[in-house]
Amino acid sequence: MKIFYAIQATGNGHISRAIQLYPYLQQYGEIDFFMSGSNASLAIDLPVKFKSSGCSLFYSACGGLNYWKIAKNIRPLQMIKEAKALPLKEYDVIINDFDSITSLACKMQKVHSVQFGHQASFVSKHTPRPDKKSIMGETILKHYASAPKNIGLHFEKYDSFIVPPIIKEDIKQANPKDLGHITVYLPSFDQACLEKAFNSLPDQHFHWFLSEVNFKHTVGNITYFPVNQANFNESLISCHGIITGGGFETPAEALYLKKKILSIPILNHYEQECNAAALKKMGVPVVYEVGNNFELIIENWLNSVSPMPIIEANNINETLQYLFDTYNELD
Template identity: 30%
Template sequence: MRVLYGVQATGNGHISRARAMGKYLKAEGIAVDFLFSGRPADQFFDMQQFGDFQVKTGLTFVTEQGHINYLKTAIEAKPLELWRDIHELDCSAYDLVLTDFEPITAWAARRQKKRSVAFGHQYAFLHQIPQIHDNPLSRSIFKFFAPAQQQIGLHWHHFNQPILPPIVDLEPALNTADPHKVLVYLPFEDQQQVIQWLQPLSQYQFYLYGPGLSKNQLGHIQCSGPCVDDFKRDLHQSSAVLSNSGFELVSEALQLQKRILVKALQGQMEQESNALALAQLQLGQSTSTLNTAVIADWLSSPTQGNTVQYANVALALAKWIRAGACPTELEQLNLWSDHRT
């Protein structure tokens, strides 16, 4: 069986899901070719797992200091290149096209009438889940940005909807969490501003990852640029996670039962809805403003009440795909059993 797997690479969360899925698809004997879009080729890192992958421009959002810049997003979009990439991508050699909210593979498969399956957090918004700033434009984006014959939404809770738990790229957890160690990942904020917020809180050890940072020790703040292995190690060893409200990192933090504080990317409906859902489920805290006082209050507050334990969704999906990806068999997997603790 040969599969073309498209990944929206604007954020690292989609790539992290692809790492998890790629391992299990390979274990099932499925040959996978990857296509990534939404990020310049020179901004990828630690991609050896994906072999000889393709990179396309695709579509992405431009962000500045915690907000989406819609004007720059429109200016930098390249619709003619997107149209050309969709029409030039040949899906004939593949038995199935998978897409994680990646538009080129999704629309190429649709154009060539190739069987396609989409999965990702964005597809959960096609159902009745907690949403903020829902409007016809956002609904159209989730429906038409990267469509497929079968669309599988992922979320932290089922909300009595036909969606699945998160796909997380984690090894078995070790009991190595340091109560004073905090992982910080706020890629949409000004990194120097983040450092200023953390500097007064010297009773904690902060491990800050972000764009433009190089490996550097600033007293109790360890700064690092993107690195998968170091990031995963520090995630395991931290007791708390401070981040924007992207879906994948929060999913991994929940699976590892970390304390969580999120600040949504302003103007990004998905992240703002994630922050709302996290608070409603009492799985973490959210804030619209970050500063030293807000971070200090969170770190000194009692731990959150609810915890979760998710099934191995990547393994289940890989086996389901290998067996033929029958929609009725997916409904019988029952991956939500006992996920709340």
């Protein structure tokens, strides 16, 4: 069996999930990966056969999206050309983790696909949304990478086609401990935006993962790390808590490890606002803007008693069997 797997590389979570799935998928046949987007900072140990700049995200300095820069870098004619060129008819199964080019290619070439991943969960009206819905955000989530069948991943089973998060094997096999530090992963924030707040809490040590950092080093109460999967896993497994965005994979792993979480969704990023709504329902503290008193927010969070929601890890063998059974229903 030949499998085409499209990865949206606007963040590390999609790639991390594909890396975890790859050895399981190899049991079914030969896999070629298509990487679309250019935001990921993880090392990619996958057989990537096709690449595209696709649609990438760009951030403002302190926690928001730069919509002008995002729009300026979209090349619709190039994307149509790439969609026509993808040889999808050579593949038996097409798995799409939220890539618009693959979705367009399937429509143009009249081939089937399954949308598989976190964004697929938003096809369901039961998946949590913020109090104020965004028409544009809903349109993107439902139509950006649409497919005839969907298998969604989320914190809880909000609908029949939604399954638990895929947790990395290193996390599943870990023996969590608390060494007292706070792990920080906020890729939409520049270093200058948060450094003062962290320095204002000299008794609290922070492990801060930043894409602009090239080597591990410590200054005062902050140890700076490059974005590296092994180092991040180690820090998360042994942290007291984590400050992160409103993404999916990192909060899911932190919940699985029963770690204290402070979520700061990217400003005006609708999917992250939806994830934040789901986290809030589970009792996880969410902060929507970081101002001059961020250190007070951190102190209050550290001193508060947060619930520890229990989430399941995905049974990958069962989920892949479900995926291939679902795909066969399309024939």
